[in-house]
Amino acid sequence: MTKGPSVNPGVIDLLGLLAYAELGSFFRLAGDAVLAPTLRGKGRLAALAATEQAHHQVLHDRLEELGVDPEEAMAPFVEPLDAWQARTEPKTWLESLVKTYVADGIAGDFYRRVAELADDETRILVEGVLAETGRAEFVAETVREALAEDPVLAGRLSLWARRLVGEALGQAQAVAVQRPRLAALLGEGSDRPGTEGADATGLGDLAAVSRMFASLTDRHAARLEAMGLTA
Amino acid sequence: MTKGPSVNPGVIDLLGLLAYAELGSFFRLAGDAVLAPTLRGKGRLAALAATEQAHHQVLHDRLEELGVDPEEAMAPFVEPLDAWQARTEPKTWLESLVKTYVADGIAGDFYRRVAELADDETRILVEGVLAETGRAEFVAETVREALAEDPVLAGRLSLWARRLVGEALGQAQAVAVQRPRLAALLGEGSDRPGTEGADATGLGDLAAVSRMFASLTDRHAARLEAMGLTA
Structure with missing residues (x-):
């Protein structure tokens, strides 16, 4: 199987x-179940x-349809994502919920970028995934309820959320160095003009990566607020 | 919420x-993924x-529809099932597959019993679950392939399958003592006439339990054969 000519390789990276x-x-969610206080x-x-x-x-199925081996497309991201999971292991049920919310939020940003760049069929699939928002609301609500009961938690969980994003940015930096094309793609669409392909290993990409980070951090602050936390 | 008058309490036990x-x-399956040799x-x-x-x-949803608290219906089975899982932790990918196949087979027997005893709507749901057989075939096939490559495995995996059932029978005995009604229900429909309700704590139930065990063991032998193992 070979890639069709119309598939943006950066989009393949994003899908992988x-x-x-x-x-x-x-x-992670299946493993964290031990932290859940009840059978419910x-x-x-x-x-x-x-x-x-x-x-x-x-x-996975969409990558196959695009003529790409899904395992190959995922391979470059196994190590950085596993490293992020390992470095941010929740100790409590609430930490696990905050991690779910933060990770889902960042993934949502990436999904939206895919929707902007990909072919129509992929875009429709991705929008279907993004439409399932009920769960994020349940998570934010549960965290807010816990904070209402015990306001002291807010400081600790805010610190935790900061660590989650800090570790994510660290891993993203490593990915950006190895996948400059992907970094360029993610850095586009912010306040400055895109640099895709302009300077695939040079300063243009570092600037794109910085813009990507800035944009992630902005949206992260809004998400923390939704949970009753501070950036 | 209270149970409707038409719901057989033994069926509620089975559903729980x-x-x-x-x-x-x-x-368990999510946790065993660490044993999987590939990303695929x-x-x-x-x-x-x-x-x-x-x-x-x-x-879970059907129990709720029947006016039963799903967590309450599950509660009596948490300890024996957790104990079974803990006492039969697979050490290899193949042991995990054999465990999946054996556990699915026993669950299938129980589902069929529910289908015989329950109301129409529950029966249709249960038959829908039972219709998803593709996965069991994949498991049996994978085990047979592994045995073809390395016939020495057959003895060890047969022993493993025997231990899985032995431990299951041990836990079933404990459940049967605490839920004589359920044991009676499961013992019915074999070669001897049913004894449900006849002698809820006495010898009638012990006989029913023995019949249930005999019937489980018979079907288990057929399932082992499907994987290329011996009872």
């Missing part, structure tokens, strides 16, 4: 990244995990 | 047992796990 991220989230909580976590698996499957 | 068994299988294998395990979650959801 998201496919592995969804698989990783699946395993465990059931709910299992349902969330199954949704991630369904998203993974959509992306 | 199966609901928790599916949730347990979900967590991990993805496949995640898909299997998601199917278990979907089955759990079907049973």
